[in-house]
Amino acid sequence: MHFDLTDEQRAIQDTARRFAQNEIRPRVKEEGFKRDIVSKMGEMGFFACAFPANFGGTEAGFLAHSVVCEEISRADSGLRSLFNLQAMTVPYTMMEWGTPEVRSRYVEALNSGSRLGCTCFSEPNAGSDIASIETRIEDRGDHFLINGAKTWISNGTVAEFAVVYGTHDRSLKHKGLCAVVVETDQPGWMPRETPKLGDKSSPIAEITLENVKAPKENLLGEWGKGFVVAMTALDRGRISVSSGAVGLSQACLDASVEYAMQRVQFGKRIGEFQLVKGVIAEMVSLTEAARLLVRQGAWLNDMDRPFSREIATAKYFAGEVAAKVSGMAMEIHGGMGYSLEMPVERYYRDAKLYQVGEGAANIMRLLIADDALGIKKANRPRLHVSSDFRDLE
Numbered sequence: 192m193h194f195d196l197t198d199e200q201r202a203i204q205d206t207a208r209r210f211a212q213n214e215i216r217p218r219v220k221e222e223g224f225k226r227d228i229v230s231k232m233g234e235m236g237f238f239a240c241a242f243p244a245n246f247g248g249t250e251a252g253f254l255a256h257s258v259v260c261e262e263i264s265r266a267d268s269g270l271r272s273l274f275n276l277q278a279m280t281v282p283y284t285m286m287e288w289g290t291p292e293v294r295s296r297y298v299e300a301l302n303s304g305s306r307l308g309c310t311c312f313s314e315p316n317a318g319s320d321i322a323s324i325e326t327r328i329e330d331r332g333d334h335f336l337i338n339g340a341k342t343w344i345s346n347g348t349v350a351e352f353a354v355v356y357g358t359h360d361r362s363l364k365h366k367g368l369c370a371v372v373v374e375t376d377q378p379g380w381m382p383r384e385t386p387k388l389g390d391k392s393s394p395i396a397e398i399t400l401e402n403v404k405a406p407k408e409n410l411l412g413e414w415g416k417g418f419v420v421a422m423t424a425l426d427r428g429r430i431s432v433s434s435g436a437v438g439l440s441q442a443c444l445d446a447s448v449e450y451a452m453q454r455v456q457f458g459k460r461i462g463e464f465q466l467v468k469g470v471i472a473e474m475v476s477l478t479e480a481a482r483l484l485v486r487q488g489a490w491l492n493d494m495d496r497p498f499s500r501e502i503a504t505a506k507y508f509a510g511e512v513a514a515k516v517s518g519m520a521m522e523i524h525g526g527m528g529y530s531l532e533m534p535v536e537r538y539y540r541d542a543k544l545y546q547v548g549e550g551a552a553n554i555m556r557l558l559i560a561d562d563a564l565g566i567k568k569a570n571r572p573r574l575h576v577s578s579d580f581r582d583l584e
């Protein structure tokens with residue numbers, strides 16, 4: 192076992208770090224969606240790490256994807272949120288479960304950043320409990336007809352297409368779920384922006400779907416087997432999310448070290464006080480431990496090995512660390528932590544998302560504990576989809 196990044200992964204890390212420094216940091220206080228930066232990230236190949244070359248990918252792998260997400264999040268956690276949609280839960284799910292038409296129409300467009308996607312699980316009455324999704328997908332012979340309501344959809348106001356999860360029969364619970372790709376430029380697709388605490392570079396919407404249509408070839412996986420599609424999509428999304436949590440924790444540490452070494456009280460820099468050192472030491476240890484767990488999960492993907500348990504553990508721990516470490520950064524900054532002049536108030540607001548999205552902390556804990564107790568193994572074969580599509584044209 193060794194922990195070094197390869198030369199290629201280090202080069203990608205340097206490129207992402209430089210991009211974050213030159214293109215993202217100067218505009219970090221500008222709230223709202225920054226389409227031009229997203230396009231540039233696409234052109235740089237940042238979304239394409241995990242994809243084969245014949246679908247516009249760079250074949251750099253999941254660990255490279257994780258490293259890029261970490262660097263982008265270190266500058267702006269909200270822009271990292273885009274990686275879920277442009278690089279994991281939408282295109283990777285299409286690669287694993289989509290028809291040839293879906294793969295060729297959407298995957299490269301997402302990888303290159305030329306078109307935007309979103310993933311629609313959450314609903315007013317179905318958050319953690321995906322099996323209780325109420326959005327209805329009907330098979331109308333030559334097309335699907337979709338009616339329902341979605342909430343908390345990242346990219347919801349800007350996405351040009353969406354992976355929509357719905358049910359053909361609510362009484363079947365998870366056995367009735369289906370996943371369908373939907374174009375959003377139709378009259379029945381009605382998004383409305385949702386104001387929120389943080390993650391300001393990532394627009395969120397609640398969406399009403401009224402008689403929205405999708406062609407039959409847009410079904411992902413099999414009719415009524417959408418729950419498995421959802422579980423694999425969430426697994427991949429957790430790589431991006433947990434990497435973002437590590438990047439945000441690193442940003443908290445960076446800011447705290449800088450502040451502790453320049454703020455003077457009682458005739459000393461505050462970083463020289465043992466109690467402040469204790470906080471810094473904990474921030475370093477938690478951030479590095481989270482990074483190792485996250486990279487383990489990403490590396491298992493590169494090895495094409497089961498990873499659901501490991502990435503759930505990583506996502507849970509990294510999310511808790513981001514929330515804790517952002518609070519510690521606020522503590523070290525004293526009153527300035529509360530000021531809009533310093534970045535840490537933004538880190539504090541953005542960190543909370545990492546305990547919610549892509550499976551709330553409690554849901555991760557249930558998954559981890561059920562596995563440990565032998566109640567339900569997390570790395571079951573049906574949740575591991577082989578990446579044999581790499582050989583496809």
Ligand SMILES: Cc1cc2nc3c(=O)[nH]c(=O)nc-3n(C[C@H](O)[C@H](O)[C@H](O)COP(=O)(O)OP(=O)(O)OC[C@H]3O[C@@H](n4cnc5c(N)ncnc54)[C@H](O)[C@@H]3O)c2cc1C
Pocket residue numbers: 309310311312313317318319320342343344345346387390395544547548549550551552553554557
């Ligand atoms: C900024 C942001 C972006 C998002 N982006 C998207 C997106 O792009 N697409 C999308 O579909 N969704 C998205 N979401 C929604 C997100 O996935 C959900 O918020 C999350 O799954 C939790 O669902 P919920 O909010 O309905 O909470 P609930 O499921 O109602 O949970 C509320 C609380 O109860 C706890 N809880 C629930 N069930 C249990 C249980 N069985 N045991 C113990 N505790 C439990 C949870 O851990 C949580 O603490 C986003 C959310 C946010 C905040």
